Amino acid sequence: DTPVVFPLDVEYRGEFFLTVTVFNYDGSTPEIIRAFTGYQMSPQVLAEETVRTVVLHDSADVSFDITDPDSNLYELYTTVDSADSQRYEFTISQQAGATVTRNVFVPDLDTMIVMAQAMDQDSQWSPVARCTVVVDDTLAPELTFLGINPSDNDTLVSELPCTLLVRVEDDSPVDSIRLESEPMTLGGDSAFIKISSLDSGSFQYRVYAWDRAGNKGSLPVIVQYDGEKTYPPEIDETKLSGQTVMENGVFDTIQLDSCVRIDPLSGFADDDLTWSITEQAPGEGVEPHYDATSRKVWFTVADSEWNESEAIFFTVTSPELLSDNNAATYSVTGINDAPVVTISDQSVSVGGDFDSIWLDSSAYDAEDPPGSLEWNFTRGNVFEVDSVFALKCIPQKGDLGGRCLYVSYFTGQVRIRFRTDTTLDTASWAGTDTLYFRVRDTQGKWSPDTPVTFKKYLIYHPPLIPMTTRTGE
Secondary structure, three states: OOOOOOOOOOOOOEEEEEEEEOOOOOOOOOEEEEEEEEOOOOOEEEEOOOEEEEEOOOEEEEEEEEEOOOOOEEEEEEEOOOOOEEEEEOOHHHOOOEEEEEEEEOOOOOOEEEEEEEEEOOOOEOOOEEEEEEEEOOOOOEEEEEEEOOOOOOOEEOOOOEEEEEEEEOOOOEEEEEEOOEEOEEEOOEEEEEEOOOOOEEEEEEEEEEEOOOOEEEEEEEEEEOOOOOOOOEEOOOOOOEEEEEOOOOOOOEEHHHHEEOOOOOOOOHHHOEEEEEEOOOOOOEEEEEEOOOOEEEEEEOOOOOOOEEEEEEEEEOOOOOEEEEEEEEEEEOOOOOOEEOOOOEEEEOOOOOOOEEHHHOEEOOOOOHHHOEEEEEOOOOEEEEHHHOOOEEEOOOOOOOEEEEEOOOOOEEEEEEOOOOOOOOOOOOEEEEEEEEEEOOOOOEOOOEEEEEEEEOOOOOOOOOOOOOOOO
16 A cells, blocks of 8 residues: 655656556566656746836846746846847756846937846747836926027127027937927037028017927027018928828929018019028938929939938028028838848758758848748748747747747747658758748738748769779789
């Protein structure tokens, strides 16, 4: 009635059988057979905080708790983006669990996501844990009046046109700055505006500035003018408010004569005006083209895949050098193009190994970076993708005609091997097989199934002809 205890060391995953045989004195040998299934538990990583709020230009400690039921931890990767990965290796004393803390600096208002993923000594990966770092900024921009033209902080306007200059300082980037409702031009830590028309007298204006966090700063400015009233041309902002087209679309041509108002007392006409049209980023995005004779402007897009927004600046000047300006936004709305697989065929001699495939450099998508693409592999009659070798890929649930993996934020590498269920002599087999690869972008659009050929060839060795020689001949 005494139980007999057998230690059982499970050294591999899968089904196996244990047979217990009893040898009796009478020569009989009864047996008991029991089936077992060996499985392995992956490490687990949890962020101590899923959301962390940090003050702009400060640093934050982001911590992850790592456990492994098998007490088999090996390493952990953390990353803020694909180019900023850090590796931590575990010691024997940390096998029961550990906490890893990474310090991240917050340089701007962009939300950061810190990720971590652990691996044990059997190459089992945990799901990716994430902590979102939210940036907090409550300080308004600080404005300082620098003067007119400028001249020693003087507010007296001696002649028109003139330039009003202010300094703007803020921890966050300044999004916009205006004199009352008129936009000012930002350059470094200062902003200016050209004033072409003023009534005689002393007037108080106010400068407003907004940063990216939505904080608003203001500054009162008193301007004095004792000269005569001027009549500058005035751009109709409703006529030059910008345009939006779909990708590969065409912007409307603009007749500038219809976009400017001229005071009847000014004494000049449309053809007396001089127009200047400039782009925010020359050579990129939207490019304006101006015909001075017809005073028409039309637009082209330098790159057919470009789908962003760009500011175009219009300035109109009268013969008396009085001017007005306006900035209009021209946008291209992108059309989601399917990604393209760019894997080349491979050929090696019998017994050789195919080159590993780096997934990040094996597909192109106009809208998404490589690390955000989802891969799908369909095995052939002979070969298959060895997804186990893709150590930093995360399995996706569901079978989409093959093994579906998300390329993670770390390496993303796979290799080609013989199918695990093959009955071929893998050491001597020669021939060609085709595998199919496809990739999906973040909008859910799949590339076409792309065939890639993998070939193993024999190296021909000519037979050796034995030769003998006889002395003297």
